[in-house]
Every structure is written in C-alpha cells, then in structure tokens.
C-alpha cells in the first residue's frame with residue numbers, strides 16, 4: 001500500500017515509525033517561544049536521525065485536563081517548527097483539530113494532518129480536500145477534559161470500526177482520495193483498560209476497512225495500569241505494545257522512543273517472508 005502524503009509516497013509494505021514532537025511549554029522549557037521552537041526542532045532532528053519515517057508536530061496538549069489553546073497560540077508554536085524542518089527528508093504531520101491550523105501548517109510545508117477529532121470540526125474536511133496531504137482519522141469518545149470519566153460501549157471494537165468506516169466515507173465524499181487516508185482506534189481516548197485491551201487484541205479487524213492503520217500506545221496510561229510503571233518508565237511496555245500492534249496489522253506506530261521502536265521493528269521485519 002502506498003500512502004499519498006503531499007509530494008511523498010509512503011510505502012507501507014514495512015511498518016513506519018511516526019515520532020512525536022510536542023511543541024508545548026509543559027514538554028519543553030517554558031523560557032520563551034524561541035527556546036521552545038529551538039528545543040522542538042532539535043528534538044525532531046534527533047528523532048529523524050534515530051529513524052523516524054514521519055514527524056508528528058503538535059502544539060496543543062491533548063492530555064486529560066489540559067487547558068485549551070487558541071488558534072493564534074497554536075500557530076505561534078507549530079509554524080516556526082514546521083518552517084525549520086520543512087527542508088528535511090522526512091514528511092511532517094500536523095497534530096491538530098483546528099481547520100485554521102491545518103491550512104496554515106499545510107501551506108508551511110506539512111504533508112499530513114493527524115486529527116484526533118477525525119475531521120469533525122466544520123471546515124476540516126474542506127481544508128483537507130483543498131490539499132494533497134494525507135490524514136489520520138482517529139476515534140475518540142467524548143472530549144479530552146471528560147472522556148475518561150465513565151467510557152461505555154456495547155462492543156468497543158464494532159463501534160470504533162463503524163465510526164471510522166463512516167469518517168472514511170465522509171472524507172472520500174468531500175474529495176479526499178482513499179490513498180490519502182489512515183485510521184486509528186485512538187487508544188486511551190474515552191476508553192477503559194478493558195476497552196483498550198480489546199482494541200489491541202482485535203486490531204487486525206480494522207485492516208478490513210482497507211486503509212493503513214496507525215496505533216498510538218507510547219507511554220500511555222494503559223501501559224502504566226498493566227505494569228505499575230510511571231510515565232518515565234514505560235519504554236519496555238511501549239516497545240512491546242508497538243510490536244503487538246504491528247503483528248496485528250498496524251502500518252504506522254506513533255511513538256516517543258524512535259530508536260528503541262525501530263530496533264524492535266527490525267527484529268520483527270527479519271522474520272517476515
């Protein structure tokens with residue numbers, strides 16, 4: 001499968017690694033905008049050197065309880081980072097739900113939109129359709145502030161699949177070709193541990209939707225619940241989870257720890273026929 005991602009063509013016959021680049025003051029120094037920009041660019045270049053196939057640049061913290069960020073604030077964070085990285089060899093993804101940020105980031109050189117709202121904001125579908133970028137459509141239940149209070153499903157795998165099937169259809173109807181679309185069950189987004197485990201166990205079912213599958217498990221609280229480790233000690237659990245996702249058909253893995261994940265995927269690849 002070849003994912004059309006701006007001018008890039010990403011070959012999904014081997015699993016790809018998306019490196020996470022947070023451009024938020026809680027993840028880097030809060031010593032001012034230029035320090036934040038420089039730290040994010042340096043981190044991104046390191047992830048590139050470690051083997052990242054895509055860099056996911058986000059200026060809005062989506063963790064439960066995080067404060068909302070204005071369009072201007074998000075643009076001030078992410079645009080200088082995209083401008084600093086756009087001439088590199090690796091495609092850039094913009095992690096945002098806001099159509100204004102999508103348009104500006106794509107104009108500045110991003111080739112992909114990673115939208116945890118799956119293009120449900122007014123104008124988001126149009127912003128994608130007007131571009132040649134790829135898009136990741138992710139499932140979540142509820143809104144980040146409150147989604148972990150009491151998530152409920154009758155059949156989590158079926159319901160997440162039906163949601164994503166609908167979003168693929170909407171995107172295609174709006175003019176986003178199927179070869180530009182990636183889907184993601186959204187681990188941790190309005191899901192209990194049991195829901196997350198069911199999704200990971202049955203992840204292969206999502207490949208029936210006919211588009212590449214992205215999985216984001218890196219350092220997430222479900223791994224803390226399983227291992228008892230705090231967020232800074234979840235590397236081994238994250239690598240294990242990435243490998244389980246790839247084994248079940250994930251084509252793209254969104255991770256913090258690019259070098260360790262790439263090494264694990266090389267071992268996986270070595271036994272493939």
Ligand code: 8Y4
Pocket residue numbers: 058062063095114115116136138184186187214215216217218219220221231254
């Ligand atoms: C520690 C580190 C604890 C990170 C929690 C987290 C996904 C995503 C996020 C995902 C896609 C996160 C933007 C949440 N997760 N995009 N974004 N898929 N496509 N939490 O799973 O990393 S942010």
